[in-house]
Amino acid sequence: MSKLNSNIPAGELTQKWTKYKSSVPLVNPANKRSLEVIVVGSGLAGASAAATLAEMGYKVKCFCFQDSPRRAHSIAAQGGINAAKNYQNDGDSTYRLFYDTIKGGDYRAREANVHRLAEVSANIIDQCVAQGVPLAREYGGLLDNRSFGGTQVQRTFYAAGQTGQQLLLGAYSALERQVGMGKVQMYTRHEMLDVVVIDGKARGIIARNLITGELERHFGHAVVLGTGGYGNVFYLSTNAMGSNVTAAWKVHKKGAFFANPCYTQIHPTCIPVSGDHQSKLTLMSESLRNDGRIWVPKKKDDTRKASDIPEDERDYYLERRYPAFGNLVPRDVASRAAKERCDAGYGVGASKLAVYLDFKANTERYGRIEASKAGNHNPDKETCMRLGTAVIKEKYGNLFDMYAQITGENPYETPMRIYPAVHYTMGGVWVDYDLMTTIPGLYCTGEANFSDHGANRLGASALMQGLADGYFVLPYTIGSYLSKEIATKPIPTDHPAFVEAENEVKATIDKFLSINGTKSVDHFHKRLGHIMWEKCGMARNKEGLTQAIQEIQDLRREFWADVKVPGSADEFNPELEKAHRVADFIELGELMCKDALNREESCGGHFREEHQTEEGEAKRDDENYAYVAAWEYKGVSEFELHKEELIYENIKVAQRNYK
């Protein structure tokens, strides 16, 4: 534990952040104007940080690989954002949001960080509404809330099924306002390919202009990453095609520790894979589990149509196994249960890797209520279905349309087929309470860091964390570092460290283009994804992980000998961009397997088959594994483990039970 200091302020949990804010050193306005901050990424975490830092007076440069900061993948979040407002008067509080998040994370997150997150959650909603974000409202004009998994209160704010889009456009408009005022310089279609470290401190980045191919050197007194998660290591995931680990991996290789890489969230309700051509997976919002019942046939390899299978030949396995929570068990539990049924031979559809999500029972129930409202107390089945379909359409119409568009099937008539898919990564770059990595002056925010969700993230908490970090946490904590940097003059980018970093990047690019092998980048990405999904996916075991490490090492060697990257370095070349990303995913994949192998317990999204109860539930080992696994890069395939012990002073650690 030598090198890890989480820098959690002393004092009582509820007072830590308040005290921190009033004692953190300040930077006066004149000095702020001469301090430069680089923000990489323009999603919720990056855009909110860049905008806020510029408002405070810092000189900001913001980078994104997309053609506009508005396209970052935060935009695709559907369900909502949690905040402890207690607008519904249902007993919510900062403490309850804190407690639910720690418990949902299966007791593998830091108390102090999570409490701070819960504290600032209410400010986020205020800020977004002030920006003109059109969150859903009730007829009285006040904000509406809905329920999400893992909680007993209604604290989720939303904008139809497009909450992420609306919040991101709010942050984007704040960012563009600063761009218009000349306080943020925006670099779109730029990809960070290395961090520059001088005398042990982060002092800039090397970025590639994706249009011209030119490598650029940028100085900053501090560097902030808000570069998102690494779910695309599995090839197929709900992430955007461009989502990648490259920025995070480059800083890891320069000295930033990477924490809990094996914690990945597999979301239970996604549209199943339809064929080898598939490039990405699409989520069907968790909210569907409120009205959909999940089942498979009781008979193995049943090829009948869903509608031909009578009620008593259906196995509603979640209701059977978890009578108390039924179809609303947390994501990790629901995902594993679906896999278990499919592996046992009860899956449906052409691939047999799917289960039914059936709205018929609730459609009929809603129809009966509607008929009753209209005075018909004995409606026939057809009337019920007709009236009920209208209710379902109002609640979930956009999702049903999306399902129909992708699968070509009508979900109002036949049950949806769903299967779990990679959705979010709880692991990421290790940060202390200030969100600073193990490289001084280098910060990491949002999904890219590891900090707040432990081993499993609750629904509607990702948007909360991204905006908390960017609007309300980092802008304060970065002052602690920058207040000591006011005497540092901008370092000219002809400094040897910049030159060396650029040369390394250039050498890598030249290498990619010179291999001229026989297989495309995607070919290797698909094979990596297959290894990861089969052996480091929903269920893991020692044998599989050991094999996976070997297979990934072999794949890495083959990649560097036989990949084919067409085109040249000095042009818009998406294949070259992908080559960087896949090369990094391969190295990350190996570390994920090593982390999963090291963690001899099951917790949250990490399920080791050797560690389960008699009923097949996850079995934690708090005695030996109540720590954050932070890995230090030591060279190719070599990583050293550092442990940050997790101490629970305010919450009693318990086994989760959903029966």
Place this chain on the structure above:
Amino acid sequence: MSTGNMNLTLQVWRQKNSKSAGKLVDYKLSDISPDMSFLEMFDVLNEQLINKGEEPVVFDHDCREGICGMCSMFINGQPHGPKDLVTTCQLHMRSFNDGDTIVVEPWRAKAFPVIKDLAVDRSAFDRIIASGGFVSVNTGNAQDANALPIPKIQADAAFEAAACIGCGACVATCKNASAMLFVSAKVSQLALLPQGQPERYRRVQSMVAQMDEEGFGNCTNTGACEAECPKGISLENIARMNRDYFSAKFISEEEV
């Protein structure tokens, strides 16, 4: 389960960079599955081109679930292809027939110069937002969110305007390459909300001025933008923007 049985001829716009001339190039594709998305069909084409030692087709795309607004193909004369209310990434090959010839071009507008093949530069949209598409509120200045009740009907209307994904299909389909639907969606969202009132008239003037400066054409009310918008943004927004713009000329004391 992977391969299908559709045979297609693609005519794809190939252009090396913004300075060189482009042309349509024919490609034959076979065994395409009707379950593929349009972009997955392009993935297949690109894989074949790479294996043959040719340069793959460059196109913009990212989320592939219809929300990021990055994909931008002009398919058989329509932005995002033949289906209503979907983006290119959500268009599937079952919307086409075996044996079809499909023409694929980039967005065409003076303000959206081609970068390479099917990718264009839409940074003009960012500059329009930067000129005024926001509420000037710094972080930390906000009052309690429920201190400002907003009638649901108004909030819903603002949301509908805010659903714009900034893809630029409206510009691509307009014979004048006008950006009025895009600009008016943002103007409307904020004009419909109380938070947007203090800067309402200043905003509309700045954004329209920037729109003109970027080289977008004017609106002649053909309605093609609304018909082709993948998110169903209404033409009413343009009417609202015009009203605000003319009002601003009378009301506003500020020169923008």
